[in-house]
Amino acid sequence: MIVLLAAFISLSPSISSSKVCASSAQHINTSGLSIQILYPCNNSIEAVAGSKLEITCRVLAELHMGKILMYWLANHTYIEDYSKSNRVKEIRTEQKGTEKSYLEVTLSFSKVERKDFEINFACIILSVEIDQETFISIKPIVSYVDLHTAIAVAILISIILISTCIYKLLKFKPPVNYGILN
Structure with a gap:
């Protein structure tokens, strides 16, 4: 059977x-x-x-x-x-x-x-x-495409923001020249 x-x-x-x-x-x-x-x-x-x-x-x-x-x-x-x-x-x-x-x-x-x-x-x-x-x-059917896209965009924005903040904090500052004024 x-x-x-x-x-x-x-x-x-x-x-x-x-x-x-x-x-x-x-x-x-x-x-x-x-x-x-x-x-x-x-x-x-x-x-x-x-x-x-x-x-x-x-x-x-x-x-x-x-x-x-x-x-x-x-x-x-x-x-x-x-x-x-x-x-x-x-x-x-x-x-x-x-x-x-x-x-x-x-x-x-x-x-x-x-x-x-x-x-x-x-x-x-x-x-x-x-x-x-x-x-x-x-x-x-549960579509994970939208969820994955949202997560990818959030990660990308986070990387850009963190990179910008680090750049501004560590940005090379030229030495300040102090001159004597007469």
Whole structure:
């Protein structure tokens, strides 16, 4: 099963949320059937405003589980209502193996906006056997360029001021000639 999971992850398209949770939640119902939520992991990811982004809710389930409904919510609102302009869409895929299937619902942003940084995106997984929710939030990438530029300017100004002060203190003063006046 681990080899199958590794093969699936390596074959799946490379997206920003393609990692598997370190402690992925596995739920086993009373009949012994299991469903494992691989991603998201109730965490946050970083993105740049204006960029494209894809976040995939990934579940591994036994084929005998029956119908599993998966969808995304944005602050308890359906994605269709959150993004009426279709800037954010849900894309559903399924890969069936011999005993298990991978179900995915990808949240595809054509353009990340600043308002997305304030939203809690939840992946909802529903079936007769399970009712589960995992979430992810998007945070802006911290830019250290401005901070580094400010520090460099401050250091440069400090060097100039210190050099000027030292120059004025140690400036060569010509000897004073005292003459006798008649």
